[in-house]
Amino acid sequence: MLKKLIVFLLIGTLGYTLAVTFSSIPIGANRIGSLDNPETVAAYYLDKSPNDLKVANTITAVVVNFRGFDTLGEVSVLFLAATGLASILYRKEEEEEEEENKRHISHRLNLPSSSLVQTGAKILFPLILLLGIYVFIHGHLTPGGGFQGGAIIATGFLLMLVSYKGFKNNHKIMVWLESLAGLGFVGVGLYGLIRYGSFLQNTGWTGNLNDLVSGGLIPLIYIFVGIKVATELTNVLDILLNIKSRRK
Amino acid sequence: MALLIFLIAMAVILIAAAIFSIMQKDLLFAVLGTGVVSLILSVFFYILQAPDVAITEAAIGIALTTIIFIITIRNTTRDENKYNDDHINKFKNEKDA
Numbered sequence: 001m002l003k004k005l006i007v008f009l010l011i012g013t014l015g016y017t018l019a020v021t022f023s024s025i026p027i028g029a030n031r032i033g034s035l036d037n038p039e040t041v042a043a044y045y046l047d048k049s050p051n052d053l054k055v056a057n058t059i060t061a062v063v064v065n066f067r068g069f070d071t072l073g074e075v076s077v078l079f080l081a082a083t084g085l086a087s088i089l090y091r092k093e094e095e096e097e098e099e100e101n102k103r104h105i106s107h108r109l110n111l112p113s114s115s116l117v118q119t120g121a122k123i124l125f126p127l128i129l130l131l132g133i134y135v136f137i138h139g140h141l142t143p144g145g146g147f148q149g150g151a152i153i154a155t156g157f158l159l160m161l162v163s164y165k166g167f168k169n170n171h172k173i174m175v176w177l178e179s180l181a182g183l184g185f186v187g188v189g190l191y192g193l194i195r196y197g198s199f200l201q202n203t204g205w206t207g208n209l210n211d212l213v214s215g216g217l218i219p220l221i222y223i224f225v226g227i228k229v230a231t232e233l234t235n236v237l238d239i240l241l242n243i244k245s246r247r248k
Numbered sequence: 249m250a251l252l253i254f255l256i257a258m259a260v261i262l263i264a265a266a267i268f269s270i271m272q273k274d275l276l277f278a279v280l281g282t283g284v285v286s287l288i289l290s291v292f293f294y295i296l297q298a299p300d301v302a303i304t305e306a307a308i309g310i311a312l313t314t315i316i317f318i319i320t321i322r323n324t325t326r327d328e329n330k331y332n333d334d335h336i337n338k339f340k341n342e343k344d345a
Contacts, residue, residue, distance in 0.1 A: 059300050135303065143299035151307035158315055233312065240319045 054206040055140045055215040063145065064218045064225075068200040071221075072185060074147075075228055079182065082232045089239050113163040121163040128156030136226030140215045146222040150229025157234040161241055169238050174231045181228035188217055188224070255295070262288040273328045275321050283314040 049061035063071055113121075135142075136149030160167045192201030200221075207214030262285055269281025286309030293302035 144303045145300065148300065148303040148307060151304065151312065155307055155311040158311060162315075237312070237315070240316060243319070243323055 050209055052206070053202065053215055053218070054209045054211075055218060056210050057140055057142065057145075059143075060140045060145050060218060060222070061215070064139075064221050065200075065202055065215075068189070068221070071225065072189065072200070075182065075185065075225060078229065078232055079178075082236050085236055086239055089243055112165050117163045121159045125156050125160050128159070129153055132156065132226070132230065136222050137219065138212070139222040139226075140218045141210060141212070146225025147229055149222075149226040151233060153226070153230035154233035154237065157230075158237050161237060169234060171235070171238075174235055178228055178231040178235070181224045181231070184224040185221060185228070188221055192217070255292075258288050258291065262292075274326060275328055276318065276326055278328075279314055279317040279321065282317075283310055286310045286313070 045058055045062055045066065049055045049058045049065075053061050053065060055061040055065070112118075132149045132151075132153035134149075135144040135152060136146045139145035139149070157169070161169075189200040192203075193199045195201070196203075202216040202218070204216075206216045213219070265281045265284040265288070269278040269285070272278040272281060286305055290302045290305040290309065293299075293305055
């Protein structure tokens, strides 16, 4: 009886909250607007990002500056997903070696790749890394940003992991880089909180439009995000590729 | 006009690849079908002036997701029906014995 009462209370609270929220939203009204109608959000962003923030890529300005806290949430979701995957699938080195000796099977790529693939991967790997780093450093100037650059770097590592049997990531360096990047993001946010009074507040200094060093803290945050995403996805792929078979 | 014909052809290939990957019983080919869907989608995103999303779709949709599914298939079974059949047979054998 008490259980049912609690459930009803919870549903009632939820319904009331949703009703209040949705009744205050003018559903169907034109909220997107245009530059002619400066009351809307889009016009605000389009006006603010080149003029006040000096950021050429409006999407970056929205993602990192106006909605920076959401981006921190996204990064932590990715971090939690990677941690969960690792905690399920990762096994200690000694255990793995023992089992390998027992069964004499390693399920990871039993045959080496052909030399054509290996040579191609060797040539492409630094170029892919360079493209990824370019994408996240120029996040505020050209399309792309931390997530995109990080994913591109992860594909580069994936190419090497698939084509070379002996290619190993240094897990310690990866974990340290990831943690430092995450701490850097939070640190930038705390700097804004201490200095300007709100979390992830951008600095007053913004530079000139279309300069590499402009937009205040936006490039710094995107470099942190790029490093974090790249190391996380690389770790996920490394763990997935090294699963030992549990079939008999 | 040429662009329109190109776009329509791409859209037809996209839908065909999506249906193919649903109907296909061989999971490896189904995964490759989803890869084709992502490839054409990223071209569409670029044409619709969303280059940010196009880069993301290209890197994650084509490369990472496909590879993760392929790794999963390598560690389980490639045939969609085989896993179910194995379990049904096991159940039947247990019942008989």
